[in-house]
Amino acid sequence: MTDVSALSVLVVDDDDVAAEAVIRGLRKNGMHCPVVVAEDGSAALQILRNSHARRRIAKPYLVLLDLNTPRMNGFEFLRALRSDDELRGTVVFVLTTSGSEADRARAYGENVAGYMVKSGVGPHLRGLAQLLIEYRASVLLP
Amino acid sequence: MESTLITGMDMRIESSPTAPAELAQDAVEQLVQQVIEFAPSGVVLTMAGGRIVLVNRELERMFGFSRAELVGRAIDTLVPTRLRAGHARLREASSNGFNFRSPGLGRESFGLRADGTEFPIEIGVNPLQTADAIMVIETIVDISDREDLERMFERIVEAAPCGMVMIDGRGRIVLVNPQAESMFGYARDELIGHALETLLPEGFRGRHGAHQRDFAKAPSMRQMGVVRDLTARRKDGSEFPVEVGLSPVPAKQGGLVLAAVTDITRHRALQLELRRANSNLEEFSYAASHDLKSPLRGISDLVDWIGEDLGGAESREVSRNLGRVRDRVRRLERVIDDLLAYALAGTTFTDAVQVDLQALLAGILELLPRPSGFGVSIDIKAKPFVTNKAPLESVLRNLIDNAFKHHDLSAGNIAVRVEDAGRFCVFTISDDGPGIPPASQERVFRIFQTLAADAREHSGIGLALSKRVVEAHGGWIKLDSSAGVRGTAFHVWWPRFQYSKPPDPAASS
Numbered sequence: 001m002t003d004v005s006a007l008s009v010l011v012v013d014d015d016d017v018a019a020e021a022v023i024r025g026l027r028k029n030g031m032h033c034p035v036v037v038a039e040d041g042s043a044a045l046q047i048l049r050n051s052h053a054r055r056r057i058a059k060p061y062l063v064l065l066d067l068n069t070p071r072m073n074g075f076e077f078l079r080a081l082r083s084d085d086e087l088r089g090t091v092v093f094v095l096t097t098s099g100s101e102a103d104r105a106r107a108y109g110e111n112v113a114g115y116m117v118k119s120g121v122g123p124h125l126r127g128l129a130q131l132l133i134e135y136r137a138s139v140l141l142p
Numbered sequence: 143m144e145s146t147l148i149t150g151m152d153m154r155i156e157s158s159p160t161a162p163a164e165l166a167q168d169a170v171e172q173l174v175q176q177v178i179e180f181a182p183s184g185v186v187l188t189m190a191g192g193r194i195v196l197v198n199r200e201l202e203r204m205f206g207f208s209r210a211e212l213v214g215r216a217i218d219t220l221v222p223t224r225l226r227a228g229h230a231r232l233r234e235a236s237s238n239g240f241n242f243r244s245p246g247l248g249r250e251s252f253g254l255r256a257d258g259t260e261f262p263i264e265i266g267v268n269p270l271q272t273a274d275a276i277m278v279i280e281t282i283v284d285i286s287d288r289e290d291l292e293r294m295f296e297r298i299v300e301a302a303p304c305g306m307v308m309i310d311g312r313g314r315i316v317l318v319n320p321q322a323e324s325m326f327g328y329a330r331d332e333l334i335g336h337a338l339e340t341l342l343p344e345g346f347r348g349r350h351g352a353h354q355r356d357f358a359k360a361p362s363m364r365q366m367g368v369v370r371d372l373t374a375r376r377k378d379g380s381e382f383p384v385e386v387g388l389s390p391v392p393a394k395q396g397g398l399v400l401a402a403v404t405d406i407t408r409h410r411a412l413q414l415e416l417r418r419a420n421s422n423l424e425e426f427s428y429a430a431s432h433d434l435k436s437p438l439r440g441i442s443d444l445v446d447w448i449g450e451d452l453g454g455a456e457s458r459e460v461s462r463n464l465g466r467v468r469d470r471v472r473r474l475e476r477v478i479d480d481l482l483a484y485a486l487a488g489t490t491f492t493d494a495v496q497v498d499l500q501a502l503l504a505g506i507l508e509l510l511p512r513p514s515g516f517g518v519s520i521d522i523k524a525k526p527f528v529t530n531k532a533p534l535e536s537v538l539r540n541l542i543d544n545a546f547k548h549h550d551l552s553a554g555n556i557a558v559r560v561e562d563a564g565r566f567c568v569f570t571i572s573d574d575g576p577g578i579p580p581a582s583q584e585r586v587f588r589i590f591q592t593l594a595a596d597a598r599e600h601s602g603i604g605l606a607l608s609k610r611v612v613e614a615h616g617g618w619i620k621l622d623s624s625a626g627v628r629g630t631a632f633h634v635w636w637p638r639f640q641y642s643k644p645p646d647p648a649a650s651s
Binding site: 015017018020021024068096097098099100118 | 428431432433435436437439440443444447
């Protein structure tokens with residue numbers, strides 16, 4: 001077990017297989033941490049605001065956000081997050097299939113901590129797991 | 143004038159105070175006679191009553207009469223019946239001295255030839271005072287050529303495919319053609335003499351004066367409305383986008399400018415439509431890349447997990463089928479990528495750079511997996527040029543890769559030749575593979591067509607994509623392969639210069 005400090009991850013993805021792939025990938029690559037899944041932006045907001053019926057997340061946490069989710073898409077979620085006094089400092093990584101330059105620019109415009117394309121983070125998300133392990137070890141989160 | 147004396151055909155000229163004193167009377171007479179005889183315009187001398195006493199050589203030629211036929215006859219012989227009264231008045235006015243102040247040419251009329259045909263002339267009428275009587279000398283210039291030119295100009299203006307408007311130095315309209323009339327909804331006489339501003343939108347009228355003065359300062363052919371949007375105004379007040387070509391018209395009356403006006407409403411509409419189609423395409427490809435790929439990735443993950451969860455306990459059959467699922471997922475992923483590339487080919491243009499052909503080809507060959515036993519020869523006879531490098535590179539890579547992949551033997555040779563051909567650079571990639579049967583030659587350029595039995599390696603988009611990229615950049619691609627003969631050659635004509643619009647390949651081949 002390498003979880004020296006507590007860090008929870010909120011995965012926002014409407015595809016349950018994609019969300020599970022993140023969970024499995026992190027575990028397989030040694031990143032053991034609580035992972036909560038939200039199927040879209042509004043569920044994610046409820047979880048972060050502690051108003052979700054069933055799911056809770058403990059601080060400190062970071063968000064792995066897929067951009068194309070139904071109901072509230074990734075950008076709408078980011079906008080709502082940045083205009084929420086409590087949540088505007090939330091660390092968000094975009095994890096998406098879209099390599100579009102426009103999406104990337106728009107996401108960084110909403111102050112995301114990083115933009116990752118799923119096909120770019122290595123087999124079984126190894127790169128992502130390593131990044132989060134390092135991140136957890138050296139970055140102080142809000 | 144008083145010093146000149148001529149009687150009948152017998153010309154005697156009194157020496158004038160200004161005539162050279164050295165010349166003898168006879169010599170002067172002879173000289174004057176010759177000057178008249180060989181003058182470049184027709185000359186006819188008549189008595190006050192209209193009887194012809196002398197004609198020169200040019201007049202004979204012009205009217206088709208011989209001297210003998212004319213001398214002694216009435217001047218009316220040379221004047222069309224309907225113009226005779228007018229002509230007589232002109233002669234009379236002249237001999238009364240009215241015309242003295244503006245001697246020479248000036249009046250346009252018609253002459254009557256011996257064969258009865260008429261022709262346009264310019265005529266000058268001057269009186270000659272002799273000792274006995276007043277005579278009239280008329281000089282005549284055949285202006286058929288000039289009229290021809292004028293008619294030609296008119297015809298060109300009338301038949302031009304665009305609206306033509308000519309304005310004078312004060313900005314008044316002096317000429318419009320039917321196309322301009324229908325384009326602007328005005329009749330000709332509603333425009334002639336009016337200010338050009340009539341045809342401009344309200345908001346533009348003030349500014350136009352300044353533009354017009356600028357043009358007058360340095361008149362030259364120029365195109366307007368290509369970069370900036372230019373709008374014109376119809377009679378009913380509606381406005382429409384135009385392109386205008388301006389050219390100064392060299393004429394005695396200075397400051398004439400001919401404007402060729404093209405209504406580009408349709409052109410603009412098409413442009414908009416195209417822009418919309420392009421943005422739809424972008425949306426489509428975005429959706430395709432996300433919505434098609436995500437579930438595929440899911441399937442691929444699920445297959446992996448099933449394998450992991452079975453932990454090696456699965457039967458050979460299950461293991462084989464999991465492998466087949468993975469293969470198909472990979473194939474589908476490649477098809478989606480290729481389809482996206484195809485859909486977007488030619489819609490994105492990168493900056494043009496100077497291309498070193500040797501380095502370009504070496505770079506492609508270095509990165510391509512080359513089967514052992516294959517040789518590649520490169521022969522570059524073309525000069526480097528400036529172009530969008532990435533698309534050219536992708537086309538050449540695809541063609542060379544195809545030559546490797548579709549070769550049926552374990553060893554072979556591929557030759558890449560580059561030559562200049564006018565404004566194109568021609569790349570020829572030839573192989574000694576099996577060749578492409580004539581029946582399949584057209585098909586290979588279509589999407590999803592592959593001649594290879596093993597479809598796993600080829601999505602069948604490569605050649606279609608190459609063709610699309612080449613054409614989007616203003617070139618074209620052609621294949622050479624003969625029935626029964628081994629080997630295929632692909633020729634790519636790639637423009638050596640940047641074009642904003644692809645030219646018609648047929649026109650330049």
